[in-house]
Amino acid sequence: MNREEAKRRIEWLRKEIRRHDYLYYVEARPEISDREYDRLYRELEKLEAQFPDLVSPDSPTQRVGGQPLKEFPTVIHRIPMLSLSNAYSPEELRDFDTRVSRILENRRYTYIVEPKVDGVAVSLRYEKGTLVLGSTRGDGVRGDDITSNLKTIRTIPLHLLGSRYPEVLEVRGEVYMTKEGFARLNREREEKGEEPFANPRNAAAGSLKQLDPRIVAARPLDAVFYAVGEYRGIEFRTQEEVLKKLAQFGLRTTSRYWKCRDIEQCLKALEELKSVKEQFPFEIDGGVVKINERELYDILGSTAKSPRWAIAYKYEAEQAETVLKDIIVQVGRTGVLTPVAILEPVFVSGSTVSRATLHNEDEIRRKDIRIGDHVLVEKAGEVIPAVVGVIKEKRTGKEKIFRMPKKCPVCGEPVTRREGEVAVRCENLQCPAQLKRWIGYFAARGAMDIEGLGEVLVDQLVDEGLVKSPADIYRLTKKDLLKLERIADKSAENLIRAIDESRNRDLWRLIFALGIPHVGARTAQVLEEEFGSLDELARADLSRLTSIPDIGPVVAESIVRFFRNARNRRLIEELKRAGVRVTAARKKSAGRTPLENKTVVLTGALEGLTRQQAEELVRRAGGRPSGSVSSKTDLVIVGDNPGSKLEKARKLGIPTMDGREFVRMMKKAGLV
Numbered sequence: 001m002n003r004e005e006a007k008r009r010i011e012w013l014r015k016e017i018r019r020h021d022y023l024y025y026v027e028a029r030p031e032i033s034d035r036e037y038d039r040l041y042r043e044l045e046k047l048e049a050q051f052p053d054l055v056s057p058d059s060p061t062q063r064v065g066g067q068p069l070k071e072f073p074t075v076i077h078r079i080p081m082l083s084l085s086n087a088y089s090p091e092e093l094r095d096f097d098t099r100v101s102r103i104l105e106n107r108r109y110t111y112i113v114e115p116k117v118d119g120v121a122v123s124l125r126y127e128k129g130t131l132v133l134g135s136t137r138g139d140g141v142r143g144d145d146i147t148s149n150l151k152t153i154r155t156i157p158l159h160l161l162g163s164r165y166p167e168v169l170e171v172r173g174e175v176y177m178t179k180e181g182f183a184r185l186n187r188e189r190e191e192k193g194e195e196p197f198a199n200p201r202n203a204a205a206g207s208l209k210q211l212d213p214r215i216v217a218a219r220p221l222d223a224v225f226y227a228v229g230e231y232r233g234i235e236f237r238t239q240e241e242v243l244k245k246l247a248q249f250g251l252r253t254t255s256r257y258w259k260c261r262d263i264e265q266c267l268k269a270l271e272e273l274k275s276v277k278e279q280f281p282f283e284i285d286g287g288v289v290k291i292n293e294r295e296l297y298d299i300l301g302s303t304a305k306s307p308r309w310a311i312a313y314k315y316e317a318e319q320a321e322t323v324l325k326d327i328i329v330q331v332g333r334t335g336v337l338t339p340v341a342i343l344e345p346v347f348v349s350g351s352t353v354s355r356a357t358l359h360n361e362d363e364i365r366r367k368d369i370r371i372g373d374h375v376l377v378e379k380a381g382e383v384i385p386a387v388v389g390v391i392k393e394k395r396t397g398k399e400k401i402f403r404m405p406k407k408c409p410v411c412g413e414p415v416t417r418r419e420g421e422v423a424v425r426c427e428n429l430q431c432p433a434q435l436k437r438w439i440g441y442f443a444a445r446g447a448m449d450i451e452g453l454g455e456v457l458v459d460q461l462v463d464e465g466l467v468k469s470p471a472d473i474y475r476l477t478k479k480d481l482l483k484l485e486r487i488a489d490k491s492a493e494n495l496i497r498a499i500d501e502s503r504n505r506d507l508w509r510l511i512f513a514l515g516i517p518h519v520g521a522r523t524a525q526v527l528e529e530e531f532g533s534l535d536e537l538a539r540a541d542l543s544r545l546t547s548i549p550d551i552g553p554v555v556a557e558s559i560v561r562f563f564r565n566a567r568n569r570r571l572i573e574e575l576k577r578a579g580v581r582v583t584a585a586r587k588k589s590a591g592r593t594p595l596e597n598k599t600v601v602l603t604g605a606l607e608g609l610t611r612q613q614a615e616e617l618v619r620r621a622g623g624r625p626s627g628s629v630s631s632k633t634d635l636v637i638v639g640d641n642p643g644s645k646l647e648k649a650r651k652l653g654i655p656t657m658d659g660r661e662f663v664r665m666m667k668k669a670g671l672v
């Protein structure tokens, strides 16, 4: 294929992929299978690798790219991003309407009612259809340029749909974390021993502040748009037209809005919105009432902070009163003791709540929560129930002050509080509570994936003393299992088979399953690539670990601490003895490939290839790309302006290859 043909094909592929992305992510009604989609995507990747000068920043292949930033550049909003004034009652909303009608005199006007999305306000600027800038609201005039972070959000088009694009179109909307994604992210964070986010809004805001777009790409973010800022080469007569045109360009807009003749109809719409708000994927903290006719906006004008043509109608966060019957203490996998409120069951925001988190002792002190108190519960971010306050007037004097136990409620060993931490821990690694969580985590689908080894069975195995460490799983016999209650012959057999199969899992799964604090699945994959065996990893010291680009000091420290522990070292020996594979699998490949099983480090720029594309090429050639040079490196590919990695390679006597030579070799092997 010559360059001209490739260019046409690339353009066609991009358009097609964009359309399918829209159908899949925004409309949730895909027209083609994942496989067909992959085929298109891979063809595009291949052509772009072949003609690197045809790669453009709005290509679907460029969602997650670039290096982490040191800080975000500042953006000036030419049209300020205003905020909205609020109404909290029907009277206040009617007052708003009275003000509007007074200014508009006899002009006719109607309203649009939309959900008020509880997310993080952002602005996207499209020039001739291409996304050129994405920014935060900041103080309304100055925001942060977070373009690379926003590009990782799949529903945000890198290029508008359609064929006629305005010269300039700046759209405004909200980035949010889906309720589901939020729950999942927090579960993962707690498993890793990290602080969970308080609500989806904080989680979205925290994610967008990350300087490394790869971290943002892993967060379940989405976006919805409801307004325009600067625009040229397009007109909008009404707010309804704004919503419709944005949707035509492939931007997600609210799935429902209400057209209202007058303010009384708006109030009805707001009631209806309130009753269906659980059906939206994002949190809704009210409705926004906007004048529909945009020609009236100039007449109405705005105050310094907010326009006079719109207002937010806020719903009260739903709270309910109940009695706090008891405070129990749970012990998590990492040994952290968490106080949990046991409540008289109460109905709030669509479900019955009988437990609520109390986070930690300091929080209980601060809110002065006592056992027996009448308390207010709220579904924080409508997901996790929380005790928000105490009704002190209802105290009888019989309420009891809660104290964190000095001993672990499960194993009875003394607990500790590490300096600078609010968490109280049980440090006894043999504690059955910790052990149960650990075994469950070890066997979970994302880890060693032992089918059939669920919570109930784990509890039984630990209680019966059959399993005292993950290595014991591999010593279980069918006879052992049949001793347990309610386990049939067939399922005992299946479990033994599943355990056996898990002996041969990928190394990263084992690393992840060990439950080293701060080591999630992704980090485990990096460690597998870098070390290739558990023994190598166990030998690594702090400086070796921190030399890996994806590993920070906290993670490195945690890994070293884990392997320094004699009990953990014993565990690894036992796993080995039990026949669990502790080395990386040799990569199988169909034919011989030029870099088969070689650990390859890239330094400097390679002829218009992005780092990602170059790494992909290494993988295609059967090699393992790695971020840093060590004695395990087999080859260093040297592009333009190489960094210190080249020096290190020379010092260690590791072979190098010129970047151009590499590309030539890849072409010869038919890999590009």
Ligand code: IVH
Pocket: 081, 082, 083, 084, 114, 115, 116, 117, 118, 120, 121, 173, 174, 226, 227, 288, 306, 307, 310, 312
């Ligand atoms: S219109 C001139 N529509 O709420 C203001 N804003 O509290 C244009 N928000 O700053 C904003 N949902 O970030 C508008 N449907 C919606 C909205 C919405 C959420 C945010 C927006 C605004 C804030 C005000």
